[in-house]
Amino acid sequence: MRTISLHDSRSGRVLPLEPRDPGRVGIYACGPTVYSRVHVGNARPFVVFSLLKRFLEHEGLEATLVANITDINDKIYDAARAAGVSSAALAAEMTAHYKADTERLGLGRPDHEPLASEYVEAIVALIADLVERGHAYAAGGDVYFRVRSLPEYGELSHRAIDQMDQGEGVEGAERKEDPLDFALWKGEKEGEDTAWPSPWGAGRPGWHIECSAMAEQLLGVELDIHGGGADLLFPHHENEAAQTLAARGRPLARLWVHNGMLQLGDDKMAKSVGNIRGLGEVLDEVGRDALLLYFAAGHYRQPIAYTRERLDAAAASVERIREAGRRVTAGESPADLAPLRDAFFDALADDFNTARALASLFDWIREANRREGPVGGSHLREMLEVLALDNLLEAEAGPPPELVELAERRAAARAERDFAEADRIRDELRAAGWEVRDGAEGPELVPAG
Numbered sequence: 363m364r365t366i367s368l369h370d371s372r373s374g375r376v377l378p379l380e381p382r383d384p385g386r387v388g389i390y391a392c393g394p395t396v397y398s399r400v401h402v403g404n405a406r407p408f409v410v411f412s413l414l415k416r417f418l419e420h421e422g423l424e425a426t427l428v429a430n431i432t433d434i435n436d437k438i439y440d441a442a443r444a445a446g447v448s449s450a451a452l453a454a455e456m457t458a459h460y461k462a463d464t465e466r467l468g469l470g471r472p473d474h475e476p477l478a479s480e481y482v483e484a485i486v487a488l489i490a491d492l493v494e495r496g497h498a499y500a501a502g503g504d505v506y507f508r509v510r511s512l513p514e515y516g517e518l519s520h521r522a523i524d525q526m527d528q529g530e531g532v533e534g535a536e537r538k539e540d541p542l543d544f545a546l547w548k549g550e551k552e553g554e555d556t557a558w559p560s561p562w563g564a565g566r567p568g569w570h571i572e573c574s575a576m577a578e579q580l581l582g583v584e585l586d587i588h589g590g591g592a593d594l595l596f597p598h599h600e601n602e603a604a605q606t607l608a609a610r611g612r613p614l615a616r617l618w619v620h621n622g623m624l625q626l627g628d629d630k631m632a633k634s635v636g637n638i639r640g641l642g643e644v645l646d647e648v649g650r651d652a653l654l655l656y657f658a659a660g661h662y663r664q665p666i667a668y669t670r671e672r673l674d675a676a677a678a679s680v681e682r683i684r685e686a687g688r689r690v691t692a693g694e695s696p697a698d699l700a701p702l703r704d705a706f707f708d709a710l711a712d713d714f715n716t717a718r719a720l721a722s723l724f725d726w727i728r729e730a731n732r733r734e735g736p737v738g739g740s741h742l743r744e745m746l747e748v749l750a751l752d753n754l755l756e757a758e759a760g761p762p763p764e765l766v767e768l769a770e771r772r773a774a775a776r777a778e779r780d781f782a783e784a785d786r787i788r789d790e791l792r793a794a795g796w797e798v799r800d801g802a803e804g805p806e807l808v809p810a811g
């Protein structure tokens with residue numbers, strides 16, 4: 363079996379993956395806060411950790427992926443108030459959008475997608491343990507983590523103490539013993555429409571403690587891989603790590619793995635910067651195959667530029683793979699191509715280098731194309747399965763059912779003389795790689811040429 367290694371943010375080194383329970387790997391990847399539609403940058407951790415799981419399974423490991431949904435958060439209260447709806451209704455609506463949008467990536471669902479609102483009891487119990495151990499204190503209905511009580515604080519994000527702004531602003535400032543401290547529990551405030559009971563009064567958990575509790579409940583402490591975007595390293599992950607270490611005397615995670623951000627111009631793509639592209643919108647435009655290849659073309663740790671050129675390059679890669687798929691046969695690949703297949707998986711084992719793995723995949727295609735006569739495609743299928751792109755080998759099988767349904771909706775729109783809608787659907791189909799032909803037997807979908 364290959365040695366699999368991943369970059370660990372705590373040590374700053376690439377370390378071998380040594381599962382806590384031999385043969386089994388637990389991954390906890392921080393998911394979205396559901397206060398608006400997810401953007402394409404939010405899809406990156408979803409893609410990275412879903413594909414990492416597929417790779418680990420290819421290597422014979424049993425992998426469990428937990429991706430939480432933060433449905434209790436200040437941002438949700440603020441957005442709900444602005445929209446004039448209840449925070450629970452907004453969170454439920456955006457959770458449904460998040461699931462529908464990420465479903466379109468065709469990567470399946472994580473094994474668990476816990477909602478913070480379903481784990482309040484476990485969260486309260488964890489806070490109570492921290493209070494009992496002297497790592498947290500109640501103050502005016504809130505509970506705060508006493509940062510200076512934990513000597514290891516800061517070891518994950520490697521920050522100097524004067525760069526440790528918890529981002530909580532003036533909120534609770536007069537109740538904190540120390541400005542470094544952060545909220546574990548927030549007492550109910552005027553105008554908030556949801557609250558849960560606790561030993562410190564009605565209120566709700568802080569964001570960081572939600573993840574510590576859900577991760578422990580579903581995967582146990584010292585879980586194998588804790589993942590998320592690099593923007594979560596501080597304060598979110600530093601605080602998660604601190605809470606669990608302080609409460610349990612054992613680390614939350616063995617490896618901390620962070621993906622780079624999407625860059626639009628000089629800025630990271632973020633709601634706070636105001637330069638976001640919705641995931642659904644991008645999927646309409648480029649399709650899931652090209653989007654997955656766009657992500658895979660960069661190393662997960664590096665930022666990726668969100669540019670037309672890179673999306674076009676990904677679309678061209680989709681075509682090259684489809685083309686190769688049309689040439690290979692269903693059988694075994696020649697043994698002398700195996701080193702290129704092995705290089706693909708070795709690259710993934712080496713800090714999940716999808717960019718280098720893709721280069722090996724295209725080397726394999728180039729070699730196969732040089733051969734006289736058709737070549738068995740088993741290697742190509744094996745590689746594409748881990749990238750969740752083996753559907754490209756099935757391209758001749760016809761359009762997916764949701765596109766057939768779209769084509770039918772277009773026909774109905776035309777029948778009602780709603781040509782604007784018909785044209786819009788035609789464009790959507792074209793973006794997904796299909797052309798509508800209106801034949802004698804009704805509309806027919808053919809691959810866009």
Ligand SMILES: [Zn+2]
Pocket residue numbers: 392393573598602
């Ligand atoms: Zn988290």
